[in-house]
Amino acid sequence: MKELQFDARVSKPDPRFAALLLEQFGGGNGELKAAMQYFVQAFAARQPYPEKYDLLMDIATEEFSHLEIVGATITMLLDGVNGELKNAAEANPITKLNGKSSRENLIHEALVNPQFLTLSGGGPTLTNSQGVPWTGAYVDANGDLTVDLRSDIAAESRAKIVYEYLLQFTDDPHVKDTLRFLMTREIAHFQMFSAALETIQPNFPPGVLQGDPRFTHEYFNMSNGVDARGPWNEGQGPWGDGEHWEYIEDPIKHVVDTQGEINHKPEGTNRSAKEVARMDKEMSKQRSEEVRSRLPKGENKWSSYPQIELASPRSK
Numbered sequence: 001m002k003e004l005q006f007d008a009r010v011s012k013p014d015p016r017f018a019a020l021l022l023e024q025f026g027g028g029n030g031e032l033k034a035a036m037q038y039f040v041q042a043f044a045a046r047q048p049y050p051e052k053y054d055l056l057m058d059i060a061t062e063e064f065s066h067l068e069i070v071g072a073t074i075t076m077l078l079d080g081v082n083g084e085l086k087n088a089a090e091a092n093p094i095t096k097l098n099g100k101s102s103r104e105n106l107i108h109e110a111l112v113n114p115q116f117l118t119l120s121g122g123g124p125t126l127t128n129s130q131g132v133p134w135t136g137a138y139v140d141a142n143g144d145l146t147v148d149l150r151s152d153i154a155a156e157s158r159a160k161i162v163y164e165y166l167l168q169f170t171d172d173p174h175v176k177d178t179l180r181f182l183m184t185r186e187i188a189h190f191q192m193f194s195a196a197l198e199t200i201q202p203n204f205p206p207g208v209l210q211g212d213p214r215f216t217h218e219y220f221n222m223s224n225g226v227d228a229r230g231p232w233n234e235g236q237g238p239w240g241d242g243e244h245w246e247y248i249e250d251p252i253k254h255v256v257d258t259q260g261e262i263n264h265k266p267e268g269t270n271r272s273a274k275e276v277a278r279m280d281k282e283m284s285k286q287r288s289e290e291v292r293s294r295l296p297k298g299e300n301k302w303s304s305y306p307q308i309e310l311a312s313p314r315s316k
Contacts (some may be wrong), residue, residue: 005065011176017170018077019118020129024182025070029158031182033138035063037155044143046302048291050143055196058188066182073178074124101214146206149197153190160186172315208283209247210276215261217243217268220251244268 025031041049042056126134163183167176198204205211219233229247231237238245246267248254258264266272 008073008178010071011172012081014077022130024135025124026126027161028138029121031067035060037139040141048294071124088265146203149193152193156186156190210301213266213271214264217246220248
């Protein structure tokens, strides 16, 4: 299909908001970052976890369609720019504007991201709103679904809040409609990734290895002034009955008394180092078997092409 997933529209050109919207085209929390992140993550899941591969590729593909929506909106917000820039033989109507002050204002705004108009010719560029080029460093892919899916949940959260902020900088009802669609799909993807993470059990801590029981339940009071207490540093925390936080009131004294934590004995948990070692071996075996058992013996083939039954030619 060559049409947009959502029918993007604008009421009138708005170059200033087009520049802001670049944040979701080539920025660190934008649609290209999301599409490439889920696309890259999918490869490690292809054979051992085909259902997660399907999820990641589906959402990556949708993110590419969102990139198309953002790019189309930016282009429409710059409506007329390309044609006027082509008029090189005459004074450009864009730079004429409504007098010297308007022209100087445009030049001033261009200094924030001068390449946006001078190189793009009125289309989107793979930069953020400040002109910083998109980079693969934005992509988080660690090859472990309990890690990657949490990165994806965070990515959707950040993208959602950027759209939420962008909505405050435009009065165009059509643009607002588009932004609300894109924002809402971030919420939906958040739920999808959360549900997928829950199908992986156990999924905490992220990865394979357990934490050292001497340190998993410690909370260090590292600041002066009034101390804040809550379920993050007192009571049973996330563990349930029988376990609790160990609140280190005086970190300096604690570090000295325990010889830099070397002699610290576990508190707040009944787990022993021996039990943790056993769990590490069990989890390592489980995760390894999940991957190896689904890999084919001998020749490895990425795709399995279904036989398509061709329709018989019409009789003449």
